[in-house]
Amino acid sequence: MKVLVTGGAGYIGTHLCVELLENGYEIVVIDNFSTSTLEGLRRVREITGKSFHVYYVNLLDKKNLKKVFSLHQIDSVIHLAGYKSVRESTSDPMKYYRNNIEGTMTLCEVMQEFNVTSLVFSSSATVYAPVEKYEAISEKHPLGPTNPYGHTKRLIEEMLRDIFDSNTDWCIRILRYFNPVGAHKSGLIGENPKGIPANLFPYLSKVVVGKLPALFIYGDDYPTPDGTGIRDYIHVTDLAKGHLYALHNLSSSSGVNVYNLGTGKGYSVFEMLREFESVTGKIIPYLIAPRRKGDVAFSFADVSKAKEELGWEATRGIDSMCHDAWKWQRNNPNGYELTRIKPLKKEVMSYDWL
Numbered sequence: 001m002k003v004l005v006t007g008g009a010g011y012i013g014t015h016l017c018v019e020l021l022e023n024g025y026e027i028v029v030i031d032n033f034s035t036s037t038l039e040g041l042r043r044v045r046e047i048t049g050k051s052f053h054v055y056y057v058n059l060l061d062k063k064n065l066k067k068v069f070s071l072h073q074i075d076s077v078i079h080l081a082g083y084k085s086v087r088e089s090t091s092d093p094m095k096y097y098r099n100n101i102e103g104t105m106t107l108c109e110v111m112q113e114f115n116v117t118s119l120v121f122s123s124s125a126t127v128y129a130p131v132e133k134y135e136a137i138s139e140k141h142p143l144g145p146t147n148p149y150g151h152t153k154r155l156i157e158e159m160l161r162d163i164f165d166s167n168t169d170w171c172i173r174i175l176r177y178f179n180p181v182g183a184h185k186s187g188l189i190g191e192n193p194k195g196i197p198a199n200l201f202p203y204l205s206k207v208v209v210g211k212l213p214a215l216f217i218y219g220d221d222y223p224t225p226d227g228t229g230i231r232d233y234i235h236v237t238d239l240a241k242g243h244l245y246a247l248h249n250l251s252s253s254s255g256v257n258v259y260n261l262g263t264g265k266g267y268s269v270f271e272m273l274r275e276f277e278s279v280t281g282k283i284i285p286y287l288i289a290p291r292r293k294g295d296v297a298f299s300f301a302d303v304s305k306a307k308e309e310l311g312w313e314a315t316r317g318i319d320s321m322c323h324d325a326w327k328w329q330r331n332n333p334n335g336y337e338l339t340r341i342k343p344l345k346k347e348v349m350s351y352d353w354l
């Protein structure tokens, strides 16, 4: 089975490529390396010992996207490509609407043209309306994103439903990720944000290695046991494996099905900080800052639907999340930066050497 992975060079994409290759799938990756580097994919090859095709294509570039579809008989698409920073989306919403929505529209048009109607889409828990009381969020929870990034994900979900209504051949699985963290157990691939990290784990790692002075904890007066926000952190390898179950499920029926991917357990910022301290053996300095607009007290998934219908559940705990994140950081203090390979500027650049 041949799977096209959009955004395969990114944090989740590289981990997904490893799982796909190790489970016998053939893969084709397209990416424009806007937030990633080719080095991550080179390491995917190093981990798996398997070759695959990589195309340097922007999803909005229909002509070149069509070239990729004409070169390969694609069975299914896993669509991860997109921008994901809540903060940046608030300051530059148009960049997010253009890339995330137009990119998905172009992809779906090309898929339909080539009769490829199997799609797994990366959505996010940010599509949910903030929860009022301490309870797990099921897929039936009302939607109500509070930032432009979340709006783009919600609009794409609606667009995918409309696409299915117009052509019932489509098999679509929407995966709403909670908080992916950690890294591959090899320590070769991991999260590689540009600039100051927006997410807790890369930030914690940078504080531990002294690249940042202290962790900012936004709010310690939430109605949670220790006052800090509670989130559902999921190991990126568990998350990646969830896609394989969704892929398998595509063949069971057409239609649009939505699944939460989380562990179902919430941990506070303080709990994660203490776990990180115990794994690294270092004291992590922190500062309490005011709450951030749009942040909620708690968010954790009801994962029963994914368990019942996909047969998938996360198995890795916060110890291995912290351990693997730390191994990645320790082995790669500068991320992929030192070994960055610049993609050549060509129309459709194929890295067949991978």
Ligand SMILES: NC(=O)c1ccc[n+]([C@@H]2O[C@H](COP(=O)([O-])OP(=O)(O)OC[C@H]3O[C@@H](n4cnc5c(N)ncnc54)[C@H](O)[C@@H]3O)[C@@H](O)[C@H]2O)c1
Pocket: 006, 007, 008, 009, 010, 011, 012, 013, 030, 031, 032, 033, 034, 035, 036, 037, 057, 058, 059, 060, 079, 080, 081, 082, 083, 084, 099, 103, 122, 123, 124, 125, 177, 178, 179, 180
């Ligand atoms: N990491 C998270 O915390 C998280 C949480 C929920 C949902 N998601 C979603 O998961 C997906 C993957 O996230 P990630 O953490 O791996 O992010 P990432 O930034 O590491 O990876 C995204 C990849 O998409 C590529 N890309 C972006 N726009 C493109 C375009 N127009 N054409 C081709 N390639 C393009 C980037 O170069 C990058 O390689 C995203 O859709 C994101 O919204 C991520």
